[in-house]
Amino acid sequence: xxxxxxxxxxxxxxxxxxxxxxxxxxxxxxxxxxxxxxxxxxxxxxxxxxxxxxxxxxxxxxxxxxxxxxxxxxxxxxxxxxxxxxxxxxxxxxxxxxxxxxxxxxxxxxxxxxxxxxxxxxxxxxxxxxxxxxxxxxxxxxxxxxxxxxxxxxxxxxxxxxxxxxxxxxxxxxxxxxxxxxxxxxxxxxxxxxxxxxxxxxxxxxxxxxxxxxxxxxxxxxxxxxxxxxxxxxxxxxxxxxxxxxxxxxxxxxxxxxxxxxxxxxxxxxxxxxxxxxxxxxxxxxxxxxxxxxxxxxxxxxxxxxxxxxxxxxxxxxxxxxxxxxxxxxxxxxxxxxxxxxxxxxxxxxxxxxxxxxxxxxxxxxx
Amino acid sequence: xxxxxxxxxxxxxxxxxxxxxxxxxxxxxxxxxxxxxxxxxxxxxxxxxxxxxxxxxxxxxxxxxxxxxxxxxxxxxxxxxxxxxxxxxxxxxxxxxxxxxxxxxxxxxxxxxxxxxxxxxxxxxxxxxxxxxxxxxxxxxxxxxxxxxxxxxxxxxxxxxxxxxxxxxxxxxxxxxxxxxxxxxxxxxxxxxxxxxxxxxxxxxxxxxxxxxxxxxxxxxxxxxxxxxxxxxxxxxxxxxxxxxxxxxxxxxxxxxxxxxxxxxxxxxxxxxxxxxxxxxxxxxx
Numbered sequence: 001x002x003x004x005x006x007x008x009x010x011x012x013x014x015x016x017x018x019x020x021x022x023x024x025x026x027x028x029x030x031x032x033x034x035x036x037x038x039x040x041x042x043x044x045x046x047x048x049x050x051x052x053x054x055x056x057x058x059x060x061x062x063x064x065x066x067x068x069x070x071x072x073x074x075x076x077x078x079x080x081x082x083x084x085x086x087x088x089x090x091x092x093x094x095x096x097x098x099x100x101x102x103x104x105x106x107x108x109x110x111x112x113x114x115x116x117x118x119x120x121x122x123x124x125x126x127x128x129x130x131x132x133x134x135x136x137x138x139x140x141x142x143x144x145x146x147x148x149x150x151x152x153x154x155x156x157x158x159x160x161x162x163x164x165x166x167x168x169x170x171x172x173x174x175x176x177x178x179x180x181x182x183x184x185x186x187x188x189x190x191x192x193x194x195x196x197x198x199x200x201x202x203x204x205x206x207x208x209x210x211x212x213x214x215x216x217x218x219x220x221x222x223x224x225x226x227x228x229x230x231x232x233x234x235x236x237x238x239x240x241x242x243x244x245x246x247x248x249x250x251x252x253x254x255x256x257x258x259x260x261x262x263x264x265x266x267x268x269x270x271x272x273x274x275x276x277x278x279x280x281x282x283x284x285x286x287x288x289x290x291x292x293x294x295x296x297x298x299x300x301x302x303x304x305x306x307x308x309x310x311x312x313x314x315x316x317x318x319x320x321x322x323x324x325x326x327x328x329x330x331x332x333x334x335x336x337x338x339x340x341x342x343x344x345x346x347x348x349x350x351x352x353x354x355x356x357x358x359x360x361x362x363x364x365x366x367x
Numbered sequence: 368x369x370x371x372x373x374x375x376x377x378x379x380x381x382x383x384x385x386x387x388x389x390x391x392x393x394x395x396x397x398x399x400x401x402x403x404x405x406x407x408x409x410x411x412x413x414x415x416x417x418x419x420x421x422x423x424x425x426x427x428x429x430x431x432x433x434x435x436x437x438x439x440x441x442x443x444x445x446x447x448x449x450x451x452x453x454x455x456x457x458x459x460x461x462x463x464x465x466x467x468x469x470x471x472x473x474x475x476x477x478x479x480x481x482x483x484x485x486x487x488x489x490x491x492x493x494x495x496x497x498x499x500x501x502x503x504x505x506x507x508x509x510x511x512x513x514x515x516x517x518x519x520x521x522x523x524x525x526x527x528x529x530x531x532x533x534x535x536x537x538x539x540x541x542x543x544x545x546x547x548x549x550x551x552x553x554x555x556x557x558x559x560x561x562x563x564x565x566x567x568x569x570x571x572x573x574x575x576x577x578x579x580x581x582x583x584x585x586x587x588x589x590x591x592x593x594x595x596x597x598x599x600x601x602x603x604x605x606x607x608x609x610x611x612x613x614x615x616x617x618x619x620x621x622x623x624x625x626x627x628x629x630x631x632x633x634x635x636x637x638x639x640x641x642x643x644x645x646x647x648x649x650x651x652x653x
Contacts, residue, residue, distance in 0.1 A: 052526075054529075074526070075529045075533055077530070080530065083526070085521065087521060087523035087524050088527075089524060089527075089545075089546070090546060091545045091546060104533045104537065105532055148527075152531070
């Protein structure tokens, strides 16, 4: 089998007695866009800095194209990086910034300028070559930084929270822009963010970091629908996490603490009596019609007394008590019309909406 | 009220500038000794200053010593600042303290110390001796200015340069040094001024051969109140004013020269002229 393009294996990093990374491994294919998603301090930026060569791992290795990088200094790694604060050279114009990596590689000035101007075109800033960084907006500086990191055809592009400093509209625009440029050049990209919506919209795959480890690596669909740990379920999207015990693994029956019996779409790998956490996304819960006639002790239903109504415009979030715990329900558009605080609802959800997260989930097991 | 603060500002400025209104006219005075108001005006004492070797030699000595002090100070302070600001090592706090200590010591105490120590080394009454003593006094100022600049330096700039293929040496030359250039310039300028102004240590250490301008001024006012002193004072003031005003003038001129860009139709931004005083003020307040 062919080796993956970027191979990170068993990275650990300790600062004195504090362990920042506890064994990070992942493979990235050529041309792939992988996002490191996690809260601050989860080790995503540390991993990025080790790949870039600015930090040394305590143990573990990084290979790009089959070549180990541990003894290669940052300047010889041929990795493009875009920093959150852009890090444009303030004493150089936009064009000079983009020409810098070519200059360092001994590319003749004429050719360097031609390539740099082509990059300016690509990022949509053709007329801005003579601008100074301080005279450009955040979004423009971001594009220049991106052009500078790509002009020398790096083997890897690393983006360290590049959109963090931009306002919301510009951020969405830049998400699309970065994705377009990345696709057109086919450059293998690692994108670090703590913003789950950014991760969902841009990535081929997402690696969710927690406390110096990767909890789960998968496509946005996978991490959203089948999170492998409660942390992933909570961090990505909105969720109801329901603790319970396995009743009948073959029938896929679970007794939850608060919502009674649950029927899962498939059989469970755990033994009867084993603890399990079920995840139920708020948007997969529906109102039971008045004529539904579902028995009160039937699985996959609940009676809710709403105490909070949060309108979002395109949908409405209802939070209510059910069986002694809060249940979050998201109803689309007009479905929630007329439901106010204090309303008593009968809700149900399909078995396919329930995902079982094994208790004590091994973070490294992929679904 | 907007008027009151303005009035206060004018009063303070007048108070600070007051000596100039006395010194500058006196430098054009015909009086044989320092006298105000001057009985008449001529340029005789200016001629005397530029032709009398008893004044030109100390001026040259002062320039040589200040220049030597600046070079030696920057050679010491640059690596010291990078080490103390960027690295954690045993004795870092002590190094920090030692680098700023001479600032807290009375000059007279230092002068007595240098007098006996440099005497043992047979360096009193030499240019080198004064340069060494002045360097010790210039190091704290230069270190404080440079370290404040270095602390504010975004290390991602260096990381970016390295990721873009610059070796550590080229990173320093193409990124660190140019970005920190105003900091280096201010640091060196203050080292120079510190040495050029210094009187107490110079009186103790500099001898006939290496007599500095402040020492000469001090002696001449003690002996005969020579009006040439007011000439020197006026010239020193003019020199300082020139150094401070030059960047402002430069900025104004280069702004006038900028023309709309032919390609984008936007004005061409000129290279930002760093105001050498800005970071210094911040840092001295801090």
